[in-house]
Amino acid sequence: MLVNSGKIRITSKHMYGKIIIVNKVVRISSVRYYSSDSSKKLLGFLASMPKPNSGRIFDAQRQRQQISKKAEKYGPSTVYLQVLGSGARGAPNTLYLFTDQKRYLFNCGEGTQRLAHEHKVKLSKLDHIFITNKTWRNIGGLPGLSLTLQDVGVPNITLHGPDGLDELYNATKRFVIMKDMNVTMAKCSPSVDFEDNVMTVKYVLLGPEDKILKTDSTPIAKKPKLGGENHDSKFEEFIHDDTDYYKREAKSPEELKNTSPKLKPKNVGKDALKSKNEKVLHELQKQSHCTVAYICTLKKRLGTLVLEKCVEFGVKPGPLLGQLKSGQDVVLPDGKLVRSKDVKTPDDPGPVFIVLEVPDISYLKESEFAAHYDDKINPPENIPAVVVHYTPPHVFNDPKYRAFMSQFGASTRHLVLNAHNSCMGSEAVHRSQHRLHLLDEDMFPLLRDASVPALWAPGPRAGAALDGARLRGIEELKNKIAEAQFQNIINMEGSCGDASAGGAAPARLDLVAARTLTVFHLRPKRALDRSAEPKLHIQEYIQEAMDVDGFVDSLEKFRKLVEKIRYGKTQSQQEYPKVVFLGTGSCIPSKTRNTSAIVLQIDERSSMLMDCGEGTFGQLVRFFGPKKVNAFLRTLKAIYISHLHADHHIGLIDVLQARRQALDEVDEEAPTTSVYLLAPGQIVSWLSIYDKEFERIQDEFTLIPNQDLLEEQRPEWEAGGALAAAAAAALGVRRVRTCHVAHCPNAFGVAVDVDERYKLTYSGDTIPCAELVDIGKDSTLLIHEATMEDELAGEARIKMHSTTSQAINIGKEMNAKYTILTHFSQRYARLPRLNANILNDNNTVGIAFDNMQITMNDLELLPHMYAPLQLMFAEHCVELELKAANRARLKDKQRLSPTLPTSNSIRNYSTNNHKEEETTDNDKNEHNGSTDNNESDHQRNGENVTDNDRNIMS
DSSP states (O other), X not given: OEEETTEEEOOSOOOOOOOOOOOEEEEETTEEEEEOGGGHHHHHXXXXXXXXHHHHHHHXXXXXXXXXXXXXXXXXXXXXXXXXXXXXXXXXXXXXXXXXXXXXXXXXXXXXXXXXXXTTOOOTTEEEEEOSSSSHHHHTTHHHHHHHHHHTTOOEEEEESSTTXXXXXXXXXXTSOOSSOEEEEOOOBTTXXXXXXXXXXXXXXXXXXXXXXXXXXXXXXXOOOOSSGGGHHHHHHHHTOOOOXXXXXXXXXXXXXXXXXXXXXXXXXXXXXXXXXXXXXXXXHHTTOOEEEXXXXXXXXXXXXXHHHHHHHTOOSSHHHHHHHTTOOEEOTTSOEEXXXXXXXXXXXXXXXXXXXXXXXXXXXXXXXXXXXXXSSSOGGGSOSEEEEOOOHHHHXXXXXXXXXXXXXXXXXXXXXXXXXXXXXXXXXXXXXXHHHTTOTTTSOOOSOOOSOEEOOXXXXXXXXXXXXXXXXXXHHHHHHHHHHHHHHHHHHHHHHHHHHHSOOSSOOEEEEOOTTOEEEEXXXXXXXXXXXXXXXXXXXXXXXXXXXXXXXXXXXXXXXXXXXXXXXXXXXXXXXXXXXXXXXXSSOXXXXXXXXXXXXXXXXXXXXXXXXXXXXXXXXXXXXXXXXXXXXXXXXXXXXXXXXXXXXXXXHHHHHHHHHHXXXXXXXXXXXXXXXEEOTTHHHHHXXXXXXXXXXXXXXXXXXXXXXXXXXXXXXXXXXXXXXXXHHHHTOSXXXXXXXXXXXXXXXXXXXXXXXXXXXXXXXXXXXXXXXXXXXXXXXEEXXXXXXXXXXXXXXXXXXXXXXXXXHHHHHTTOSEEEEXXXXXXXXXXXXXXXXXXXXXXXXXXOOTTEEEEGGGGGGGGGGHHHHHHHTHHHHHHHHHXXXXXHHHHHHHHHOOSOOOHHHHHHHHHHHHHHTSOOOOOGGGSSOOSOTTSOOOOOXXXXXXXTTOTTOO
């Protein structure tokens, strides 16, 4: 491997050492580790040591508390509001309040942590999260973000919002495990304000008065549909399941198959009846559906002393200066009076901003905001600098709401975060797709998210690397994108302008359509700043690949091969079935790989979604486009969930709600058409609590437990009378079968027999599993997780994941025609590290990428793609080899060490290994720099969590 003149040339492939995987199990505490006999004592010693990660979190928490105490004496000098998610459909609606002392969030939609990571919005000083309404649109990002905050050392988080908001953590307690961070719920009362050293927040409760505490307004939630009355007993069994899904039990699939949750006896009697009545009353109170608005006033900032004026007035150094600075007038020894205002800059009284959501016009209470209207009576400092509107478009455009807005006066700006916006917020996903698009425009189509403006400034270097035909092709691409972007900007700004003119408002409103990284500066000066909003630099993305020595030749070779294979076939090319990869990363989302989600399109009328990690709906919007995504959702007949780890199902609610909107778009009067949910039966516990405490989702799905789809249930399919057969018929497939796999309790693999020609098998998360081989025999395509490289086989086994070679071998054992690897550790954000033997003998294996679509006819192209991919991501490949070499050196030192390591050496080794495994950020051009440069970067990157055994082990 050579690095020369700024160019990277891969001249040889790294040969792996011999990997020995032993299978003897040693029991240590509650975790099973796999080791050889010679390492039993060492493993026992290591298990008794405190985890390095716990110490790191404790140190971060202690440092944070010390800094916080120092800042309590002073008001913040720098304050701004920054849009993280614009509220566009598929994007989070998150507002970030930065001060030089603390950080705050207003709402936390699904996908918040992914955008925060990409745009370097650091959250390690976050203390308070304010939620306007208990809807998934506002809270969908809380589970993942809470785990991120815990990881960076945040000791406490306080939630502000409607009553019962904290029930989210009770509902998610099995897959969002808060061990090192406390989550508390503030009492949001109109009579008691929240106050800290940064600001004072007044709570305003909004709700329709005619609906509060009426028993007929919202009936108590029913049980989610489980497929008929015959399933009631199984429903009770599932809903009372208390399995720990993050306890690593290395049971065989046969043992997992025979394990069933214990059914808790029902409590009957007077106490139970009394408890039930109390719960009903509590439900009626909570179901008044109040939202909370926040009137925020920053603390007063004293003006600074002007020393020149102090000298001019004859004030000598000493305590008098401090008195003047604090606002006191002083008398000099000669009897001269010096007024504080004469030697200071003016005090900043503290600007006001308001955050509110009015889901229905009946919720609006204008009188609650009267103290802040520009009515010539209220003092100027009471007039808000900014009003942030989460109000949905149909209410926002109501004349009554427009008249309410106008009462704040012409000096108030109105920042709108709702579905009227279009900005999805990510540049990184486009950067990756533009580069992959060079390989094949069918497998890697350009994303239909045109919400990020595209810039194009081709230089002579681009022309030098391309021939005339290729350059003309890229110019055509540039013009097409530029036209789409220009039209999108017109539509976006035009819609905002229409919003301002649509109502009968007596005054002109200063409306700002939110985009990611839109900034409102509140202190030291007030100003709107849109300079950091993301933009696409298409020429740079392409140039990065073209500059790698040998890439152009490799690309041309691959394209000729594609033409030969694709267009040399005599039979007609079939578009379906088709597979679209929406998320191919593990554990947490990164800039380039989202968490698990795969679309299987059976035909133009029927589709199936396999796993549904956080941000899956956002990925659908990017891939299909905001206009066509509804058409796809109407084809969605089934959603399959492999297991109950958060990175495989936390995006489910957003998809269910978006599908309902898509169906209503066609015919609002149409009867409810629920999607078939094929999932571990235990998912009903989480969904039923959400349905009861937050929003109604019970009518959006019909649950078919994966347990009912096991191979031994096959006679039910053939009889055609089971609900599972109805799901298969709705999908248009012959059969769907599951099997237990070895990862966590109630983890499943699935095989879908599409028709006589095509069969697809998906592993979910698992170690190599014979049961998967059995149901996947003779598959056309195996999609198998390959979380880690071969050299980390021991770590993969501990975490119940597969390596790349193990996944490929499973494909060979089941005689799968082709295998696609997915679910990569985020340390392989661009490309996994494959064994050299695989590279030299690979005719059946491909690598999955986000936003890659593949038909069955194009499967044979995938193995030939790895060569140009290695060159396209050459710098990343070099980093992986350097890390592997560093690991090898550390192992050699350990092997040569004659004594057991001490606690300090264990801590140092773990810290070094932790740092070595972090995802390296080489995408300096993907963002406009950190907006929080004065803060140490504790942001969780990629595989940190996975490597150090955090709570969301995938």
